[in-house]
Each structure stands twice: as C-alpha cells, then as structure tokens.
Amino acid sequence: MSRNETDTAQSGGVVASHEDGGVSSVGRRAFFSGAAALGSLSLFSSAQAAGSSPSVVQAPGTTGLLDPVTRYPAPPFPQQPQKWPGLQSEMTPRPDCGEEHYQGSGRLAGRKALITGGDSGIGRAVAIAYAREGADVAISYLPQEESDAREVAALIQKAGRKAVLLPGDIRKESICQKIVHKAVLELDGLDILVNNAGRQRYCEDILELTTEEFDWTLKTNIYALFWLVKAAVPHMPKGSAIINTASRNAYQPNPILVDYAMTKAGIANMTHSLARQFLPRGIRVNAVAPGPFWTPLQVCGAQPQSVVQHFGDETPYHRPGQPVEIAPVYVTLASQESSYVTGQVWGITGGDGVPG
Template identity: 70%
Template sequence: MASQPEQPSRRGVLLGTALGAAALAAGAMPRTAQAQDTGSPAPPLFDPVGAYPAPPFPPQPQPWPGLQSKMHPVPDCGEKSYTGSGRMKGRHALVTGGDSGIGRAVAIALAREGADVALNYLPQEESDAREVIALIRQSGRKAVALPGDLRDEAFCKSLVAQAASSLGALDCLINSAGRQHFHESILDLSTEELDWTLKTNIYSLVWLIKAAVPLMPPGSAIVNTTSRQAYSPSANLVDYAATKAAIANMTRSLGKQLLPKGIRVNAVAPGPFWTPLQVCGAQPEAVVEHFGAEVAYHRPGQPVEIAPVYVTLASTDSSYVAGQVWGITGGSGEPG
C-alpha cells in the first residue's frame, strides 16, 4: 500500500482543465500564468496513481451510518493538505453529509476558500462532525452544526431556514448525503429499505431545494451528488442506482428551470471513493477488500481529490456552467 506524500492543493490541475479554454477565449490570463506572475511557487509534480492507498483493504464492517475515524486507512479529506485562495470568500454554504467522506472534504474546502458553512449530519455521526466543525473554525470561518435526519420533510425545511438564519444568508447548497445498501436480489429489497433510500437520496433533495430557492440570491449555486451508478449500475444496487440516475436527470431539469433566477444547478458523479458509506453495508465485504481495483487508477479516490470539483461548480468561476454532471470516476472515461 503506497504511503501518501505531502500533497499540494489540486485546485490548479482540475480548474485549469475545466476552465482554461474559457479563460483564454475571454482574454483572461490563465491561472498558471497568474501564479507565476505573483511569484507563487509551482506545486511539485507527483504520480497520481500511487499517491494514495490501494487495495487490498482490511475487513472493517461498521453499523450504519459508519464513522470515518474508525476506518483503515482513514480517508483523506484534505484536513492537512487543502489550501484555499479565496474563491468562496463571503459565501454561505449548507453541506449535507458533511461529517465524513466527500461531504467532509467539501466542507473543509469551502471554509478554506472563505465560506461560512452549516453542516448537516446524523446524530450518530457527532464525533466525526465535531472534527469538521473545529477545522472550519480553525480556518477563521463560521461553522454551524445542524444534526438531523433528512428523511423528515419538516426537518429539511427547518434545516435550510436554520442554516440561512445562522449564517446570515444562503447562497450555496451542497447535497452530499446519501444512502446505499446492497441486495443481491430484488426479492430481498424490503419496502422499508426502498423507502429509506428514496427518502434519503431523492425526497430530501426535493425538500431541501424547494426550501432553499426562495432564500437564494442570483449568483447562488446548488451542487448535487449523483454517481457512476447512474450510468453503469451494479446488479446489487438497484434502488441506489435508480436514485442516482434520478438525481442526474433532476440536475439537468433544474439547471434549466432555475437559471432564469440566477441560480446554477450542477452535479458531481463520483466513481469509487473511500468513504464510510462503503464499510457499513453499501457493498459486500469482499468488494470492500478490493474496492477501486477495477478502475484505471487501481485504487479508490480519496475525498480530497474530488472536493475541488465541488468548489469549482459552487464558485463564480463556473458562471457559464449549469445543468451539467461532471464525472470523477477514476479514469473510466464515463460521464459519471
């Protein structure tokens, strides 16, 4: 298993690819040139394939919803490596599922980019959430803890209202929370579990967006989380894959519907990422042991490697991006 080197922020690489052409077309100086002109040191090159842990991983089943702090290896969410540059300065963000995994990495990145952050998570995840709250405050930003279950419509409405009130405004909504549990046969999928997945992944998305839109000024951004499962579903993730396909379509519809209000809606479609979701029933234990081995990188992504994409979609750098789904899938070439 490869040891992790000291990593620079990956914002430059990801942003340069997505926005370099647009910047040149607009007559703007590329960010790399700007960094050279201001004397900023260039980040050292490193091999991305061997930069982070690769399978096999040790057995580590956890009860739902799982704690990041108990995983081996512990996911890297940029706690030590992510460095901001003010791209979200003055912004006010609500992040669901912000205690661990991708949501945690995004919350840390947004704070270090200058945003105040309200964090939603399940009460069982309090210990992981406290770490994130501390990291946000260490960045000099306001952090608001708002635990609760997104399957409750009344809570979703209250969550958005509390976030806006506590932060003083709301102009960024990151929908990262999700429910995934495998079933080898649809005959094993109970109505209760189907309802759990649908309410967590789809109903809450609708409830949160409906509550947020009236509070969001022009220039605001909503970033949803779909999955490669929306495009290449696994046989044992029927309900989860269906919800992720729905999120991708919802993103495209809302991207058109809300743009006249000045609100951009986009989504990120992760491939295999090393998060607590994987060790608490999302996959069979045999899959977890070799998780990520099937992609071109031969390893799962770490949350810190995807957080810059959420930042880019949430920031004004992506002012001409709406209704898009950006796939970060480990070199598979799929859109998600």
C-alpha cells in the same frame, strides 16, 4: 442517510442546532477554465501520512510533482464492517479529506454554504475546502455522526470561518425545512446548497429488497433533495449555486444496487431539469458523479466486505479516490468562475470516462 478548519477569526465560531429548534453556541473563535481553474488550488500529498511512498517526479520548472496512481492508498484493505451510518474516525486507512493538505485561495470568500452529509467522506472534504476558500459552512448529518461532525466544525473554525452543526434525519420533510431555516438564520443567508447525503446498501436479489429499505433509500437520496431545494431556493440570491451528488451508478448501474442506482439516475435527471428552471432566477444547478471513493458509506453495508477489501481496484488507477481529490470540483462548480456552467453532470470516476 448521509456519509458526510481554522484560529478563531472575527466571524469564526461553531453553532450547533438541534431538531427541537434549539440553537446553542459551542464555541467562538471554473467548470472548464480547465487545468488553470483547478490549478489554482494547492493540494499536497498525504501519501506519507497514509503510509505509502509517492513517486516524486522532478522536471524543469516543477517542484515535487506526484504520480496520481501511487499518491494514495491502494487495496487490499482490511475488512472493517461498521454499523450504519459508520464513522470516518474508525476506518483503516482513514479517508483523506484534505485536513492537512488542502490550501484555499479565496475563491469562495464571503459565501454561505449548506452541505448535507458534511461530517465525513466527500461532504467533509467539501466543507473543509469551502471554509479554506473563505465560506461560512453549515453541515447536516445524522445524530450518530456527532463525533465526526465536531471534528469538521473544529477544522472550519480553524480556517477562520463560521461552522453551524445541524443534526437530523433528512428523511423527514420537516427536518429538511428546519435544517435550511437554521442554516439561513445562523449564516445570515445562503448561496450554496450541496446535496451530498446519501444512502447506499447492497442487496443481491430484488426479492430480498424490502419496501422499508427501498423507501429509506428514496427518502434519503431523492425526497430530501426535493425538500431541501424547495426550502432553500426562496432564500438564494442571483449568483447562487446548487450542486447535487449523483454517481457513476447513474450511468453504469451495479446489479446489487438497484434502488441506489435508480436514485442517482434520478438526481442526474433532476439536475438537468432544475438547471433550466432556475436559470431565470440566476441560480446554477450542476451535479458531480463520483466513481469509487473511500468513505464510511462503503464499510457499513454499501458493499460486501469482499468488495471493500479490493475497493477501487477495477479502475485504471487500481485504487479508490480520496475525498480530497474530488473537493476541488465542488469548489469550481460553486465559484463565480463557473458562471456559464449549469445543467452539467461532472464525472470523477477514476479514468473510466463515465459520464463523458
């Protein structure tokens, strides 16, 4: 399934909900306004923390501009196989999800978001960004990812927002329904749904792709999105946003990712259809199509280890993206600034222009 901050404030806190329906407290505490929209987000370099030396360019009226090519770690990376679903905390280098450097500006103040796969990678970066932009956040994840999820909850809480933890396998419709129900209950509403959780596992020969593996990918990537949207939409008021996660593979399918690429093309297609269907309800639907991003998905069977070692080297950047670099797009698509944006698939693929 998936490969998914903050002093205790008035409404801050973490709530953990479990598949059996129990809820236990574990502590208190636009599209293209273009560069201007994204420019309102302050992202500071994590290059030193990652062990690299950023190129700093000083120009009149600027302070500490960073070369985007050398800002984050580049391959070669060490081989680091993990068992599915993988943990971010065990990766080298550890993905940068904005834990130390993302600064919000209130763009999502008072919003209530559910993010699947929010424990690590892109989902984690989006959860951190949403909290620092003022939203309360519920994240779903697999029970095996509990340690990563609790790190995210602490970061959300540190940002002064409420965190809700929702472990469960979204390959089951009943679990998807429970996740949405508990998110609505604990957040006292829902107006952002981010369908980010995904399964990717390579297979070099379709004759070796089992029905079980094929079904696993479709249930995680397509069925769960269908079930979550059906459960969430009746609770979402006008002005809400749904953001799906497609992939570069929807447009440039990798021959060893037949089932994964097919589901990501389906997600892009569903995004276009649902956007038109839900606009009369006042709900916008968009998608983000990432290229190569450094997340736990990559080290637990999504790619051969030989590919992991050189992951992202084929892009014009000659490195993978870090989750913190894509989070601002999810912020923009969720914000009211993007009120005229629906049915779009926004490609963040490291310079290859797909989708254009």
